Each structure stands twice: as C-alpha cells, then as structure tokens.
Amino acid sequence: MSVPGVEQVAAVVAREQVDFARRELTARARQAGPGVAMVGGGGLLVALASGTGTAALILLLGRRPGAAAALGVTGAYVGAGAFLAREGLVRLREAAPSPPAVPVQDEPVQDAKQELGSAAKRGTKSAGRAKSAAKSPPQPAGRPKPKSKSPGV
Numbered sequence: 001m002s003v004p005g006v007e008q009v010a011a012v013v014a015r016e017q018v019d020f021a022r023r024e025l026t027a028r029a030r031q032a033g034p035g036v037a038m039v040g041g042g043g044l045l046v047a048l049a050s051g052t053g054t055a056a057l058i059l060l061l062g063r064r065p066g067a068a069a070a071l072g073v074t075g076a077y078v079g080a081g082a083f084l085a086r087e088g089l090v091r092l093r094e095a096a097p098s099p100p101a102v103p104v105q106d107e108p109v110q111d112a113k114q115e116l117g118s119a120a121k122r123g124t125k126s127a128g129r130a131k132s133a134a135k136s137p138p139q140p141a142g143r144p145k146p147k148s149k150s151p152g153v
Contacts, residue, residue, distance in 0.1 A: 028095050028097065029095075031091070031094065031095040032091070032092055032095035032096075034088075034091055035087075035088045035089070035090070035091030035092035035094075035095060036088065036092065037088070038084045038085070038087055038088025038091065039084070039085050039088035039089060039092070040088075041081075041084045041088075042080075042081040042082065042083070042084035042085030042086075042088060043081070043085065044081070045077045045078075045080050045081030045084065046077070046078065046081040046082075046085075048077045048081075049074050049077035049078045049081060052070050052073045052074040052077060053070075053071075053074040055070045056070035056071045056074055
C-alpha cells in the first residue's frame, strides 16, 4: 500500500540532495586548488634550495668566490618555499570540510576506561603476589655454591 506520488517526491528530493552535494564539493575543490598549488610551489622551491645549497657547499670547500651568493640564493629559496607551503596549508585547512554537528557518544570510551580501571585493580593484587615470590628466589637444587678463594686462608 503506497501513497501515490511519494516515490516521485522521494526521487526529486534525492536528486536535489545529490546536486547540492556536487555543487558543494566543486566549490570546496575550487577553494582548495590554490592551496595545493602553493604547497607544490613551496616544495619546488625547497628542492631548488637543495641544489643551490649543494653548490654553495662545493664552492665553500673549494675556497672559490661566489659561495656567499649561493648561500644567499639558498636562503631566499628556503624562505619563499616555507612561506608558500605555510600559506598553502592555511588555505587547505580553510577548504577542509567542517566537522559534523552531531555530538559524539562517549559510552564506548567510558566502558573502556572502566574496564582498564578494573584490570589495573586486578593487576595490583597479582603484582603483590609476584613481589612476595620475587623476594625469595629459589635455590638451584643440584649445584653447590662455589667457595671463594681468598689469598691468606
């Protein structure tokens, strides 16, 4: 027994929800695109800094002129790369989906804490038994203790 038109209304609502989700994801992807590009650009600049740093090291070891310039370029690459990567990560965080507004249930966490607490209580009782057993270690049965040799005795 179905109500006439309910299936059609449900289909329309489902299409609208899918369309809304598609538009939202597209907008978030457009917002995240520059952030991804900035992080990639920062990585490229850091790779270039690796190359100029290596060149500076070679020039320094060879005591040749130009090492200071190579170190300056390396510093500029590292600074610009770090700035781009940081700003790109900020943009990516802004484009990230917000956490759901549904409160999370803490019942499994509380159950686990109670189980750990009761296990810890049981562990302290058995630890006391283990300590008393550890105070008097068993002596080997078949082997006599070696006698100490002292020089004047």
